[in-house]
Amino acid sequence: xxxxxxxxxxxxxxxxxxxxxxxxxxxxxxxxxxxxxxxxxxxxxxxxxxxxxxxxxxxxxxxxxxxxxxxxxxxxxxxxxxxxxxxxxxxxxxxxxxxxxxxxxxxxxxxxxxxxxxxxxxxxxxxxxxxxxxxxxxxxxxxxxxxxxxxxxxxxxxxxxxxxxxxxxxxxxxxxxxxxxxxxxxxxxxxxxxxxxxxxxxxxxxxxxxxxxxxxxxxxxxxxxxxxxxxxxxxxxxxxxxxxxxxxxxxxxxxxxxxxxxxxxxxxxxxxxxxxxxxxxxxxxxxxxxxxxxxxxxxxxxxxxxxx
Amino acid sequence: xxxxxxxxxxxxxxxxxxxxxxxxxxxxxxxxxxxxxxxxxxxxxxxxxxxxxxxxxxxxxxxxxxxxxxxxxxxxxxxxxxxxxxxxxxxxxxxxxxxxxxxxxxxxxxxxxxxxxxxxxxxxxxxxxxxxxxxxxxxxxxxxxxxxxxxxxxxxxxxxxxxxxxxxxxxxxxxxxxxxxxxxxxxxxxxxxxxxxxxxxxxxxxxxxxxxxxxxxxxxxxxxxxxxxxxxxxxxxxxxxxxxxxxxxxxxxxxxxxxxxxxxxxxxxxxxxxxxxxxxxxxxxxxxxxxxxxxxxxxxxxxxxxxxxxxxxxxxxxxxxxxxxxxxxxxxxxxxxxxxxxxxxxxxxxxxxxxxxxxxxxxxxxxxxxxxxxxxxxxxxxxxxxxxxxxxxxxxxxxxxxxxxxxxxxxxxxxxxxxxxxxxxxxxxxxxxxxxxxxxxxxxxxxxxxxxxxxxxxxxxxxxxxxxxxxxxxxxxxxxxxxxxxxxxxxxxxxxxxxxxxxxxxxxxxxxxxxxxxxxxxxx
Numbered sequence: 001x002x003x004x005x006x007x008x009x010x011x012x013x014x015x016x017x018x019x020x021x022x023x024x025x026x027x028x029x030x031x032x033x034x035x036x037x038x039x040x041x042x043x044x045x046x047x048x049x050x051x052x053x054x055x056x057x058x059x060x061x062x063x064x065x066x067x068x069x070x071x072x073x074x075x076x077x078x079x080x081x082x083x084x085x086x087x088x089x090x091x092x093x094x095x096x097x098x099x100x101x102x103x104x105x106x107x108x109x110x111x112x113x114x115x116x117x118x119x120x121x122x123x124x125x126x127x128x129x130x131x132x133x134x135x136x137x138x139x140x141x142x143x144x145x146x147x148x149x150x151x152x153x154x155x156x157x158x159x160x161x162x163x164x165x166x167x168x169x170x171x172x173x174x175x176x177x178x179x180x181x182x183x184x185x186x187x188x189x190x191x192x193x194x195x196x197x198x199x200x201x202x203x204x205x206x207x208x209x210x211x212x213x214x215x216x217x218x219x220x221x222x223x224x225x226x227x228x229x230x231x232x233x234x235x236x237x238x239x240x241x242x243x244x245x246x247x248x249x250x251x252x253x254x255x256x257x258x259x260x261x262x263x264x265x266x267x268x269x270x271x272x273x274x275x276x277x278x279x280x281x282x283x284x285x286x287x288x289x290x291x292x293x294x295x296x297x298x299x300x301x302x303x304x305x306x307x308x
Numbered sequence: 309x310x311x312x313x314x315x316x317x318x319x320x321x322x323x324x325x326x327x328x329x330x331x332x333x334x335x336x337x338x339x340x341x342x343x344x345x346x347x348x349x350x351x352x353x354x355x356x357x358x359x360x361x362x363x364x365x366x367x368x369x370x371x372x373x374x375x376x377x378x379x380x381x382x383x384x385x386x387x388x389x390x391x392x393x394x395x396x397x398x399x400x401x402x403x404x405x406x407x408x409x410x411x412x413x414x415x416x417x418x419x420x421x422x423x424x425x426x427x428x429x430x431x432x433x434x435x436x437x438x439x440x441x442x443x444x445x446x447x448x449x450x451x452x453x454x455x456x457x458x459x460x461x462x463x464x465x466x467x468x469x470x471x472x473x474x475x476x477x478x479x480x481x482x483x484x485x486x487x488x489x490x491x492x493x494x495x496x497x498x499x500x501x502x503x504x505x506x507x508x509x510x511x512x513x514x515x516x517x518x519x520x521x522x523x524x525x526x527x528x529x530x531x532x533x534x535x536x537x538x539x540x541x542x543x544x545x546x547x548x549x550x551x552x553x554x555x556x557x558x559x560x561x562x563x564x565x566x567x568x569x570x571x572x573x574x575x576x577x578x579x580x581x582x583x584x585x586x587x588x589x590x591x592x593x594x595x596x597x598x599x600x601x602x603x604x605x606x607x608x609x610x611x612x613x614x615x616x617x618x619x620x621x622x623x624x625x626x627x628x629x630x631x632x633x634x635x636x637x638x639x640x641x642x643x644x645x646x647x648x649x650x651x652x653x654x655x656x657x658x659x660x661x662x663x664x665x666x667x668x669x670x671x672x673x674x675x676x677x678x679x680x681x682x683x684x685x686x687x688x689x690x691x692x693x694x695x696x697x698x699x700x701x702x703x704x705x706x707x708x709x710x711x712x713x714x715x716x717x718x719x720x721x722x723x724x725x726x727x728x729x730x731x732x733x734x735x736x737x738x739x740x741x742x743x744x745x746x747x748x749x750x751x752x753x754x755x756x757x758x759x760x761x762x763x764x765x766x767x768x769x770x771x772x773x774x775x776x777x778x779x780x781x782x783x784x785x786x787x788x789x790x791x792x793x794x795x796x797x798x799x800x801x802x803x804x805x806x807x808x809x810x811x812x813x814x815x816x817x818x819x820x821x822x823x824x825x826x827x828x829x830x831x832x
Contacts, residue, residue: 163433163436167430170419170422173421173422174418174419177416177419178417180381180401180411181417182400182402182405295421
């Protein structure tokens with residue numbers, strides 16, 4: 001394998017991993033507060049279509065990403081009101097959100113399929129992008145990739161050394177205890193869910209405005225689900241979410257690499273790799289309950305009833 | 309620490325006599341109605357500065373609601389709260405804390421995956437940059453009140469007693485005027501209780517008022533200067549515990565018609581029936597306890613009690629005995645000569661073992677199923693099923709029999725298990741097992757959260773079963789209960805079992821040492 005190919009593969013792995021990273025970061029925050037939102041796929045798609053339409057009509061990528069984020073937040077708040085205010089079942093509501101988002105995005109985007117926009121261009125950072133092997137993978141990318149680095153760093157710091165991070169963890173571990181010492185359980189959960197929605201929306205925008213600058217029905221192709229698995233894979237730790245996102249990114253492009261190298265293996269089978277990897281990882285993790293018990297947010301998926 | 313603020317403890321006119329006396333906290337006519345239940349009915353309460361005041365009452369008497377009102381977790385429908393002489397509406401726990409009211413919960417409000425300092429910082433609202441100073445202060449305060457505590461430890465690595473210290477220290481690092489403790493001794497060894505009392509007396513001497521919620525009368529007598537007794541939501545009496553006997557206070561708690569605990573004759577028992585020899589087991593649960601070389605024999609016709617603070621291996625021992633977690637070497641657990649260690653629960657039941665688990669809803673009974681169906685759940689050996697078909701008339705009769713014999717208060721055999729109160733459901737579950745005439749009954753915390761009347765009924769049923777020749781193993785955290793009903797007693801600590809002694813030949817102090825892991829045989 002020549003060095004050029006390695007460079008290209010790594011760069012593509014990071015690019016492919018970025019939407020996974022964005023979604024998984026948002027969902028990690030929501031899950032740490034105790035809310036499981038299975039609607040990631042729906043929020044991704046609505047974010048993607050809204051971002052695409054706004055950029056197509058205004059010509060501004062910036063406005064497109066803002067619209068994608070807003071769409072994600074609105075979707076997540078629909079979910080938030082249902083599960084936090086009305087105490088609907090989180091699993092069922094999340095699934096419904098995915099189905100709803102898939103349909104809604106197809107409906108809104110019907111007239112926009114196949115139209116072109118100019119996507120986000122890579123910006124090579126001088127000097128850093130010349131580092132051998134990892135240079136172009138990490139520092140010859142578009143703006144959103146750099147922002148995803150920043151988001152990872154900020155969240156890592158948020159959970160490691162801020163009071164806000166402590167509150168999110170506390171609310172997710174034991175909402176009753178948190179309430180008993182006077183922490184705002186529901187507002188914290190709303191914010192965490194909204195943050196998750198914003199990240200999923202932006203990730204959707206990344207798909208339709210940078211990764212493949214076009215809109216196609218159901219273009220997220222299960223990335224929302226992979227991101228959900230990724231959160232478990234990373235055992236709710238930010239640094240591992242990033243690592244895992246790039247590993248899954250790498251797995252997703254292996255079939256392209258294999259084709260490039262002239263393997264005769266069926267590319268369709270290879271394209272299944274990230275999904276197979278997801279299942280394998282989940283099986284491996286669930287076979288070790290001790291690990292999940294130590295790191296998983298205890299109240300995940302359970303509604304909180306405040307006594308009055 | 310107890311700097312004087314401008315507030316003073318002024319008198320509040322009492323509803324009855326109007327005698328002026330300085331008051332830290334006064335409640336007048338507090339009423340709280342829940343759907344179908346009047347939790348508090350015109351409750352009056354007075355606590356003086358530096359007083360240790362007991363709030364007595366059975367489960368469901370309204371103690372919890374009342375203290376949640378004081379701490380701002382629940383809003384009363386009617387009535388007025390006076391804080392240091394002035395009318396006050398406590399909006400939320402944060403407001404209560406800012407007034408100097410601290411609370412130690414029965415089921416701790418701690419976060420297991422966070423450190424001691426982080427837990428305390430969360431409650432105090434400490435900004436992240438002041439964490440160092442807070443650690444320092446925690447160390448100082450815990451030192452001052454004789455409660456050793458390492459601020460950097462993660463809470464899930466602490467013992468129950470240490471966790472309680474975290475809760476208390478969390479109150480003490482603030483300027484505290486009133487400390488509320490909800491059943492604080494239920495999770496402690498007798499020695500730990502003594503240490504706690506020393507701390508509380510020191511606090512009271514410094515002027516802090518203490519509201520001590522309990523149903524343990526000896527402790528109230530040892531510690532408190534005043535007491536308010538609740539029954540059925542309203543005040544049934546005020547007294548000075550120093551001038552009362554535990555029996556007279558119990559009367560105030562339960563009313564006139566309920567029988568109070570009696571003494572039971574201790575017996576020697578016959579041949580060993582349940583024989584556990586050298587049972588060791590490694591747990592897969594990171595918060596669990598490994599069992600180490602358990603040796604235990606329960607004879608036919610005797611009750612053996614296992615004392616211990618929760619989380620010392622009771623769950624693991626019970627799971628091994630019931631068959632929920634079978635043991636690799638089957639001969640480690642035997643019934644007379646039959647090795648049962650590898651058998652699943654239903655096969656053990658067929659050999660005459662009955663089991664009353666700790667969790668009533670979820671393990672002992674299926675919450676949404678009717679009492680009839682719940683009777684069938686373990687009573688399937690009593691001819692209730694024929695060729696795979698449920699015999700509905702016999703099932704009905706079995707459930708009816710349990711309800712009548714054990715005086716379970718319920719609308720009928722079709723009521724779902726979750727509609728019963730804790731005590732009634734416990735009577736039903738124990739009754740279900742006892743009516744099957746087991747040769748061995750294993751009961752976990754048989755009277756936990758059950759009122760005095762029901763507890764007496766359950767104890768009597770156990771004694772009766774014993775006298776019919778059954779072997780009975782009772783695991784409980786209530787050491788008084790074990791002394792009352794067990795013929796022989798031991799304790800479990802860190803997964804190890806203490807020596808097993810006749811109850812008459814040991815003392816509460818000795819069992820307390822066993823509970824703390826000190827198994828060294830006394831010279832006496």
